[in-house]
Amino acid sequence: MRLLLVEDNEALADGLLAILRGSGYAVDAVGDGASALAAITAEAFDLVVLDLNLPEMDGLEVLKAIRGRQNRTAILVLTARGAPEERVRGLDLGADDYLTKPFDVxxxxxRIRVLLRRQAGLRASTIVCGAVTFDLVSRAFSAAGVPLDIPARERAVLETLFLRAGKVVSKEAIMQSLIGFDEDLSLNAIEQYISRLRRRLAPHGLTVKTARGIGYYVDRAFDGRAE
Structure with a gap:
C-alpha cells in the first residue's frame, strides 16, 4: 500500500518514514502543501498522513483542495492543533481521522490500518482467499494457521491483490502501490513477482489469475464468518 506523508518537521518525517517503511508500506514524503497537491495530482495513493502546520499553504487548505477535486483518498490529519474547533473543521472539510501530537506510534x-480497511470496503480483520488468510492487523499471510514466508516485495503485491480480492488490479496499479518517488520499478518486474507468487501459493490452493490485457486478481473465499 502506498502512503503520502506531508510533514515539514524533518526529524519527525524521517522517523515516520523509517517506521512506516519498516511496516511494509511504500511511503513518499513532502514538506509543504504545494508539493503535497502536486504529488496527489501526479500519483495514486491509498492514504495521506497530513500535518496542518505547513509552510506557505496551511494543511486545512490542502485538505479542502484535495476534496474539491473529488479525490476520495483516505486522509489522516496528524497535528499539534488539537482544539475542538480545529478537529471539527478538519473533519468537516473531509478528513477521515484526526490524531493530535504527541502521539503513540x-x-x-x-488508525492507518483502520482507514485502509475502510477504503477497501472491509469490516473484518482478515481476508481469506483459497486456503490463504491475510491478517490486516499483523499484515501477515498464513495457510492452515502456518505463517507464510514471503519476501517483502512479493508480500506487498499479494497484499494489494487481497485488499481488492475479486477485482482485477492492473499492473500499473500494482506498481504504483509499491514504489516511491525515488524508486524505479518496471512492469516486467511485476510479472516476475506474480510468477514467483504463483509458485509459492500453488501448494496452498490459491491461484493469482490473469485478466488478459488488464491485470491480475485473486478470488475471495466466503466461509460464513462475519464480515
Whole structure:
C-alpha cells in the first residue's frame, strides 16, 4: 500500500518514514502543501498522513483542495492543533481521522490500518482467499494457521491483490502501490513477482489469475464468518 506523508518537521518525517517503511508500506514524503497537491495530482495513493502546520499553504487548505477535486483518498490529519474547533473543521472539510501530537506510534499505525480497511470496503480483520488468510492487523499471510514466508516485495503485491480480492488490479496499479518517488520499478518486474507468487501459493490452493490485457486478481473465499 502506498502512503503520502506531508510533514515539514524533518526529524519527525524521517522517523515516520523509517517506521512506516519498516511496516511494509511504500511511503513518499513532502514538506509543504504545494508539493503535497502536486504529488496527489501526479500519483495514486491509498492514504495521506497530513500535518496542518505547513509552510506557505496551511494543511486545512490542502485538505479542502484535495476534496474539491473529488479525490476520495483516505486522509489522516496528524497535528499539534488539537482544539475542538480545529478537529471539527478538519473533519468537516473531509478528513477521515484526526490524531493530535504527541502521539503513540502504535496508535498511528492502528488508525492507518483502520482507514485502509475502510477504503477497501472491509469490516473484518482478515481476508481469506483459497486456503490463504491475510491478517490486516499483523499484515501477515498464513495457510492452515502456518505463517507464510514471503519476501517483502512479493508480500506487498499479494497484499494489494487481497485488499481488492475479486477485482482485477492492473499492473500499473500494482506498481504504483509499491514504489516511491525515488524508486524505479518496471512492469516486467511485476510479472516476475506474480510468477514467483504463483509458485509459492500453488501448494496452498490459491491461484493469482490473469485478466488478459488488464491485470491480475485473486478470488475471495466466503466461509460464513462475519464480515
Amino acid at each position: 502504535s496508535e498511528l499505525e492502528a
